[in-house]
Structure formats: structure tokens, C-alpha cells
Amino acid sequence: MSLFNLKNKSILITGSSRGIGKSIAHQCALHGANVIISSRKLDACEQTANDINNEIGKEVAFPIAASISDENQLEHLVESTRKQLGKIDVLVCNAATNPFMGSMLDMPLEKFDKVMNNNIKSNQILCNLVLPEMIERNDGSIIIISSIAAIKGSPILGAYNISKAADVMIVKNIATEFGHKNIRANSIAPGLIKTDFAKALWENPDILKSVLGTTPMQRIGEPDEIAGVAVMLASEAGNYINGQTIVVDGGTTIS
Numbered sequence: 001m002s003l004f005n006l007k008n009k010s011i012l013i014t015g016s017s018r019g020i021g022k023s024i025a026h027q028c029a030l031h032g033a034n035v036i037i038s039s040r041k042l043d044a045c046e047q048t049a050n051d052i053n054n055e056i057g058k059e060v061a062f063p064i065a066a067s068i069s070d071e072n073q074l075e076h077l078v079e080s081t082r083k084q085l086g087k088i089d090v091l092v093c094n095a096a097t098n099p100f101m102g103s104m105l106d107m108p109l110e111k112f113d114k115v116m117n118n119n120i121k122s123n124q125i126l127c128n129l130v131l132p133e134m135i136e137r138n139d140g141s142i143i144i145i146s147s148i149a150a151i152k153g154s155p156i157l158g159a160y161n162i163s164k165a166a167d168v169m170i171v172k173n174i175a176t177e178f179g180h181k182n183i184r185a186n187s188i189a190p191g192l193i194k195t196d197f198a199k200a201l202w203e204n205p206d207i208l209k210s211v212l213g214t215t216p217m218q219r220i221g222e223p224d225e226i227a228g229v230a231v232m233l234a235s236e237a238g239n240y241i242n243g244q245t246i247v248v249d250g251g252t253t254i255s
Contacts, residue, residue, distance in 0.1 A: 003237040007032035010085035011234060012078070014068055014126070015095030017044035019195035020145060023223035024092055024230045026052055029060045031231055036081045037063045039095065068095045068122035069114070078129040087137075090234045091130045093123040094145040096163070101200065104158040112159050119163035123170055127185075131174070135181045143233050144171055145226070146187040148249050164189075168245050175243030184242045188229050191249025193221040217250035 015021040017039040045063030052061040066077035097118040134140025150164040174185035
């Protein structure tokens with residue numbers, strides 16, 4: 001049996017109606033998992049779930065709408081996932097926000113708070129909600145989608161960088177505290193990926209030129225190239241990877 005087999009695994013993925021989250025859900029389903037498609041808008045979740053189910057040929061993707069900004073909705077998301085799938089083997093915290101580009105001096109405090117709430121606090125809440133069953137089962141994998149913004153500075157994405165660095169530390173803390181319970185927690189740090197979320201970056205000629213100028217592969221990434229790493233971390237292939245941040249950036253951060 002393949003090390004990457006996800007048969008009978010139940011996976012909750014936030015921000016999974018499009019972009020990187022959708023690719024992770026799609027690839028996990030192709031490898032045998034049942035997946036929860038979640039984002040703020042139910043119709044978008046339903047469309048993505050239908051797309052995956054039609055390709056697989058059976059019902060393996062299930063839509064549950066939830067806003068990561070609302071603790072009650074996060075609790076509902078986890079409870080509904082358990083009702084639908086019976087358990088949560090893998091949590092993938094992918095949803096995030098970045099409502100401001102520019103100098104930290106100009107960033108309104110309410111937007112700073114929004115970034116911290118949605119990109120850090122929501123992930124900690126979700127982890128705390130799923131950890132008890134993983135501890136009881138003596139098995140589980142938590143994956144947080146961070147960013148290379150966690151390991152390098154930016155003159156226009158300061159708060160976002162701070163939040164993504166915090167996500168790296170969330171998985172280190174979980175791995176340290178619960179590794180003895182066979183719980184793995186890791187983050188993935190993508191470089192610039194061709195998604196709607198990052199459109200303001202890759203559609204800007206100056207920013208794109210700057211990124212490509214320091215990227216050995218001379219291109220930006222595709223969502224499936226992040227999904228492959230998520231499949232590894234969710235499966236037996238990643239069983240001894242814990243507390244790590246896997247950079248997937250075509251080499252941007254090495255040059």
C-alpha cells in the first residue's frame with residue numbers, strides 16, 4: 001500500500017473552496033480521503049464539493065460554511081465535521097486574510113487586529129478543538145499553511161508576515177507538547193503561488209519581476225504544488241515529520 005494512501009482518513013480543510021485549499025482537498029480526495037470543504041460562502045463550498053465528487057465518482061467531499069473570524073462558527077464547523085465524517089484525522093488550517101498592503105505606519109489598527117485574529121487566533125482555536133480527540137486516539141496530523149513571509153521581512157506585508165511567523169510557532173508548540181501522543185503538527189511555507197488570494201502580488205509587474213529575479217526556477221508556483229506536500233504530511237509518508245516548516249517556493253528564499 002502506498003505511503004501516500006489516505007483511505008478512511010477524514011480531513012477538515014479551511015479556506016478550501018478555491019486556491020491552495022481547494023487543491024489540497026482535491027488531492028486528498030484523489031488519495032482516498034473524505035474531505036470537508038469550508039469557507040464563508042456555502043454556495044462556493046457546494047460548487048467545489050460537487051466538482052470533486054463528480055470527478056471521484058462518489059460522495060467524498062462535503063460542504064460546511066464557516067467564517068474563521070467567529071469562534072462560534074469554528075466550533076460549529078468542528079462539530080458538524082464530526083457529525084458528517086465521524087472523526088477528524090487531519091486538520092488543515094489554510095484560510096487566512098490580508099486586508100492591507102503598505103507601510104506598517106499606515107496600517108489601521110482594526111486591520112492589524114483582523115489579521116491577527118484570522119491568521120493566528122482562529123488557527124489556535126481550531127487546533128484546540130481537534131486536539132482532544134487526537135490525544136484520545138493517539139494519532140493525528142495538523143497542518144497550517146504559513147508562508148515564506150514567516151521567514152523574511154517585507155516593506156508592504158508587515159502584519160501578514162508577523163501572523164505567518166506565529167503560525168510556525170503554533171505547530172512547534174503542538175509538536176513539542178503532544179508529540180508523545182503521536183500527533184504531528186507542521187506548517188507549509190509557500191512562496192508566491194498563482195491564486196486569487198495572491199493576485200495583487202503576481203499581477204503587479206514590478207512585484208512579479210522582483211520575485212522572479214530571486215527565484216531560481218524563474219516562475220511562480222501552482223496550488224497543486226502545495227497540495228502535494230499536504231498529502232505527504234497527512235499520510236504515513238509524513239509520520240516522522242513533526243514541528244517543521246516545509247518551504248515550497250521554487251528556491252526564492254535561498255538566493
